[in-house]
Amino acid sequence: MPIHLLSPEVTSQIAAGEVIERPASVVKELLENSLDAKARTISVSVGEAGRRLIEVADDGCGIPADELELAVARHATSKLATAEDLFHISTLGFRGEALASIGSVSRMTVTTKEPEAKHGARLRVEGGRAAAVEIVGAPNGSVVRVEDLFFNVPARLKFLKTDVTERRAIDTLLTRYALAYAQVRFKLTEDANVTLQTAGDGDRRAILAALYGVEVARQLLEVNAEDEGLRLGGYISPVALTRSNRKDISIFVNGRWVQDTPLGAAFVQAYHTMLMVGRYPLGALFLEMDPAAVDVNVHPAKAEVRFKDPDRVFSFVQRAVRRALLAYAPVPQVGPQIWQTEGRQPDPAWALAHPEAAGTPVAVERVPVEQPLSSGDHLPLLRLIGQIGATYVVAEGPDGLYLIDQHAAHERILFEKLMAQHDMNKIPSQSLLTSAVVTLPPAAATLLASQLPLLKHLGFEVEDFGPNTYQVRAMPAVLAGSDPAAALRAVVDDFEEDETPLQGQVERKLAARVCKRMAVKAGQSLSPEEQRTLLANLENCESPRTCPHGRPTMIHLSVQMLERQFGRTGPR
Numbered sequence: 001m002p003i004h005l006l007s008p009e010v011t012s013q014i015a016a017g018e019v020i021e022r023p024a025s026v027v028k029e030l031l032e033n034s035l036d037a038k039a040r041t042i043s044v045s046v047g048e049a050g051r052r053l054i055e056v057a058d059d060g061c062g063i064p065a066d067e068l069e070l071a072v073a074r075h076a077t078s079k080l081a082t083a084e085d086l087f088h089i090s091t092l093g094f095r096g097e098a099l100a101s102i103g104s105v106s107r108m109t110v111t112t113k114e115p116e117a118k119h120g121a122r123l124r125v126e127g128g129r130a131a132a133v134e135i136v137g138a139p140n141g142s143v144v145r146v147e148d149l150f151f152n153v154p155a156r157l158k159f160l161k162t163d164v165t166e167r168r169a170i171d172t173l174l175t176r177y178a179l180a181y182a183q184v185r186f187k188l189t190e191d192a193n194v195t196l197q198t199a200g201d202g203d204r205r206a207i208l209a210a211l212y213g214v215e216v217a218r219q220l221l222e223v224n225a226e227d228e229g230l231r232l233g234g235y236i237s238p239v240a241l242t243r244s245n246r247k248d249i250s251i252f253v254n255g256r257w258v259q260d261t262p263l264g265a266a267f268v269q270a271y272h273t274m275l276m277v278g279r280y281p282l283g284a285l286f287l288e289m290d291p292a293a294v295d296v297n298v299h300p301a302k303a304e305v306r307f308k309d310p311d312r313v314f315s316f317v318q319r320a321v322r323r324a325l326l327a328y329a330p331v332p333q334v335g336p337q338i339w340q341t342e343g344r345q346p347d348p349a350w351a352l353a354h355p356e357a358a359g360t361p362v363a364v365e366r367v368p369v370e371q372p373l374s375s376g377d378h379l380p381l382l383r384l385i386g387q388i389g390a391t392y393v394v395a396e397g398p399d400g401l402y403l404i405d406q407h408a409a410h411e412r413i414l415f416e417k418l419m420a421q422h423d424m425n426k427i428p429s430q431s432l433l434t435s436a437v438v439t440l441p442p443a444a445a446t447l448l449a450s451q452l453p454l455l456k457h458l459g460f461e462v463e464d465f466g467p468n469t470y471q472v473r474a475m476p477a478v479l480a481g482s483d484p485a486a487a488l489r490a491v492v493d494d495f496e497e498d499e500t501p502l503q504g505q506v507e508r509k510l511a512a513r514v515c516k517r518m519a520v521k522a523g524q525s526l527s528p529e530e531q532r533t534l535l536a537n538l539e540n541c542e543s544p545r546t547c548p549h550g551r552p553t554m555i556h557l558s559v560q561m562l563e564r565q566f567g568r569t570g571p572r
């Protein structure tokens with residue numbers, strides 16, 4: 001093929017591909033336009049996870065009728081004039097690309113009216129072709145309606161994830177912006193259900209409560225720091241409140257949500273030695289600085305920024321977070337969450353620094369005395385010796401000593417019982433005397449909704465109980481006595497964005513998750529009766545040596561090994 005210039009259609013599709021990847025990218029660009037237009041109220045409606053419809057309506061400044069045609073043209077913007085301006089950008093948009101890009105991959109209608117204008121104007125763009133501007137009656141502000149996204153780019157459509165995943169990306173985006181712009185009223189409607197609504201009264205803690213639940217929001221610590229042109233505000237988790245990934249860390253720089261990893265790392269680093277390995281804090285941080293000290297023009301979707309003096313910014317963030325942590329919690333208490341999570345011990349350095357934490361009494365949840373499964377002889381018959389550190393059960397077998405991790409072992413037992421019943425197609429469920437009501441963040445609620453049929457299959461009875469709220473009425477009999485709300489949370493917490501395992505595996509995966517959460521924790525002392533039951537049940541497991549997540553349940557010290565270690569026999 002000889003070298004030739006690409007047609008405008010092709011170049012505009014290439015450019016659109018950089019900015020508009022999925023429905024959530026459309027929402028992001030439109031939200032940013034509304035915020036730049038100084039809107040006080042922004043309503044977003046989404047149909048079929050954004051594939052059929054995305055509409056963003058605002059009460060902002062509107063677009064003059066005679067500029068509307070230009071607004072949808074590529075590289076047309078009211079926010080930037082000279083190249084020099086690129087280095088002190090105070091608006092979210094500046095590339096003049098969003099409306100053109102969206103218009104080239106959808107059927108887009110922009111209806112807009114300036115407050116001082118008599119009439120509004122409307123313009124329709126289909127697959128990059130703009131019709132003529134019409135004069136219409138319209139309320140003040142702008143409404144951008146995007147229908148049939150990617151109708152002319154079937155390849156893109158194929159790359160979209162499931163509706164649940166795409167909707168979650170939108171939910172997450174909206175909640176982040178609602179947090180950052182707490183003085184703006186946001187409303188999100190998905191397929192006629194209102195899934196998020198904020199008051200716009202500036203109260204960030206209220207939004208955090210909607211996002212993470214009242215209990216978590218109450219515990220969050222406020223950060224407020226200032227240092228020569230740098231300002232940091234926001235909320236962070238105390239050390240006792242952790243997550244298994246960084247997904248609940250949101251950082252805004254000058255009102256722009258950035259997925260900037262070094263900055264996130266600086267935040268996590270501030271918790272250094274205070275959290276266990278593999279646990280992360282959560283937080284929403286809002287960093288403000290001179291626009292000239294930050295370059296936002298590094299990424300087409302504007303998701304990354306570059307700081308003029310990154311070291312100074314990172315250490316400022318770290319100091320501010322650290323100070324907030326220490327101010328609120330001079331002597332970190334070992335909450336049950338820290339102590340019990342994952343059945344692991346705290347970071348040794350942390351434990352050393354906090355001797356007061358050792359032996360902190362922890363509420364004991366009774367292990368239900370369970371009937372052993374059908375008899376099998378997968379493990380030699382074990383004789384109980386006792387429990388050490390309220391974490392390990394010690395037993396003797398014909399071939400030596402066994403150290404058993406009580407949490408991992410119980411996890412394995414619950415899992416096999418549940419799966420055995422599942423394979424026989426009858427998981428007995430038990431009604432709760434008092435049903436538990438759980439309110440989840442919108443994204444988690446969406447996810448849970450999609451898992452309800454599976455949960456029912458596993459013996460849970462869960463019902464819709466209002467927006468983002470569910471009621472647990474029954475749970476699998478095997479898990480009776482444990483916290484039903486925690487079981488629901490286990491289903492949606494820590495769920496990775498793109499986790500879409502095959503149907504057959506989802507149930508096992510969910511069951512494993514729930515069993516992990518329900519299993520007896522490290523740090524709980526067990527009565528001799530409970531310890532014996534644990535051993536008996538473990539002996540009857542198909543795969544007694546690992547937990548469903550693959551961690552070992554036991555360490556075996558063989559007689560030979562003991563003899564070698566004590567010098568009774570030489571190495572063979």
Ligand code: ADP
Nearest residue numbers: 033037071077078093094095096097098099142
């Ligand atoms: P950018 O935001 O980078 O300027 P866009 O393509 O997103 O580029 O928008 C082009 C122009 O259209 C903006 O500069 C702005 O003047 C106008 N505009 C877009 N959306 C709105 C809105 N919701 N309210 C007012 N003006 C808008």
Ligand code: MG
Nearest residue numbers: 029033093098
């Ligand atoms: Mg824009």
